[in-house]
Amino acid sequence: MTILVTGASGHLGRLAVEALIARGFAPADIRAGARDTSRIADLAARGVEAVPLDYDAPASVEAAVRGVEQVLLVSASEPGKRVPQHLAVIDAAKAAGVAQLVYTSAPRATESELVVAPDHKATEEAIAASGIPATILRNNWYTENYLGTAAQARETGVVASSAGDGRVASASRRDYAEAAAVVLTTPGHLGEVYELGGDTSWDFAELAAALAEVLGREVALAPLSTEAHRAALRDAGLDEATASFVTTLDADIRDGALAEVTGQLSRLIGRPTTPLREGLREALA
Known part of the structure; x- marks a missing residue:
């Protein structure tokens, strides 16, 4: 049995390949797809089959999917472009008769107002319409998403946020990658939709405290209104859309x-x- 992992040169895809190997799956039975295979040369050196796979080049997707039984479709990284990119993989998987498609989605994707949810909702609907046996992994936030916040806190001693008292149930990418490996290597997951996230949630005051401990310096939370936050980001050089x-x-x-x-x-x-502190410490190491 061969498993294809898309986006294998990215953080999550690479960790998923490593998690499969750690679970005893033979490297030779793992096909790692990447736009630039030189970025996964280290995986190839361990016996993994490295193949070109560009979401924007359907022929490369079709070639990568051909002959595999399972596909881990790691969500593409560009909001607004994801749906056609994902459809290329779904169409190729259907044509190849793939026995299981595992997709990394977003929390409550079909009902959430989360800004990134629409692409994931459309992808989940396309998977359902395709008829491919599937498992949906609705991943909450990665703790590593806050490395930029950590860099800012290291420099300024401030975490700026307009999230108020909102909480985030984050976990490390390694946790989510391990979950993907589990559903690919154990029975009983076809048709399941898993809402995945950390065992505890945290707010931004707790994030500031965690960063203070990990960075070894004082870090204060600067709560802002949405308008003030947007203005501060523009003043820092971000474009209006970002x-x-x-x-x-x-x-x-x-x-x-x-x-x-x-x-x-x-x-x-x-x-x-x-835990949040451990995830931050590992990510910053």
Whole structure:
């Protein structure tokens, strides 16, 4: 049996390949797809089959999917472009008769107001319409998403946020990658939709405290209104679209879009999820 992991040169895809190997899956039975295979040369050196796979080049997708039984479709990284990119993989998987498609989605994707949810909702609907046996992994936020915040806090001693008292049930990418490996290597997951996230949620005051401990310096939370936050981001050099995206995300967090704790991730991986401080410390190391 061969498993294709898309986006294998990215953070999550690479960790998923490593998690499959750690679970005893033979490297030769893992096909790692990447736009630039030189970026996964180290995986190829371990016996993994590295193949070109560009979401924007359907022929490369079709070639990568051909002959595999399972596909881990790691969500593409560019909002607004994801749906056609994902459709290329779904169409190729259907044509190849793939037995299981695993997709990394977003929390409550079909009902959430989260700014990134529409692309994931459309992808989930396309997977359902395709008829491919599938497992949906609705991943909450990655703790590593806050490395930029950590860099700012290291420099300024401030965490700026317009998320109010909103909470985030984050976990480390390694946790989510391990969950993907579990559903690819154990039975009973076809047709399931898992809401995955950390065992505990945190707010931005707790994030500032965690960063103070990890960075070894004082870090204060600067709570801002959405308008003030957007203006501060523009003053820092962000373009209007990026500043609007960041503040819309903070508003979604304030409204509870990332707060849900389900326990499904820790149950899948058979251990507690990585705590915020530990995840930050590992990511910054």
